[in-house]
Amino acid sequence: MPGRFEYWVGMDTPAIEDSALREFNRFYSTVHVPEVMAYYPGMISCARYRLTEQDERGDRGPMWLARYTMDEHAATHYRTVNSDPEFVMPFTPMPLRRRDFAVRWRFLWRSLASYGDDTGTSRGVRLIGMDPAAGTRAEELTAFNTFYDKTHLREARGALQSHFVTRYELCQTFPSSAPAAPRYAAIYELDHTTVTNLPVPPVTEGPPSWQNRNTHWRLTYALIERIDRG
DSSP states (O other): TOOEEEEEEEEEESSSOHHHHHHHHHIIIIIIHHHHHHHHHTTTEEEEEEEEEOTTOOOOOSEEEEEEOOOOOHHHHHHHTTTTTTTTOOOOOOOOOOOEEEEEEEEEEEEEEEEEEEEEOOEEEEEEEOOOOOTHHHHHHHHHHHHHHIIIIHHHHHTTTEEEEEEEEEEEEOOTTOOOOOOOEEEEEESOOOOSSOOOOOOOOOHHHHHHHHHEEEOOOOEEEEEEEO
């Protein structure tokens, strides 16, 4: 799947009534996602997730994640339209008061490498975002990426019992994104929704640019549903 693009939207909903939360999820899946996909030709599907395991270092990821898959045409269109400061999203407003939800992530990614069997059924995903070590030079970045693609993805896929993994490079962040996104991210497709009790096997050490990397977040999400273009 190298060359595929994905747009991620992460949202938080502070403590609200169960009925409001159910309406939020119903609206997002049945109204908002179809409107977004209709507005941007080239969007292929959207998978929605709920956070099941926060980063062990604290609150580093949103509660709700929408992951839109798109082709290059849709990605270019999205970047152009959403980079215009005058653009107003022409979608039905959320059925929540503004104080009851917060948009935390708006990231556009380009896939770099994929491994495994993408025909399996995914119940959840493990998201890991990182930057190379600070001050990494061009040749060190090449070593970082080679190790990431050829060694680490395969080792981590086995450790996480993942049937498929895709690695991404950040294309752009959009307003409402806080904090800034890492340069690289990987999504490991899982047939489970937690990773806490999985064994931790030995892993290859990697080059210095890898050993001193900055891992922004390690997050696990359960799949709510997948919505294909109608």
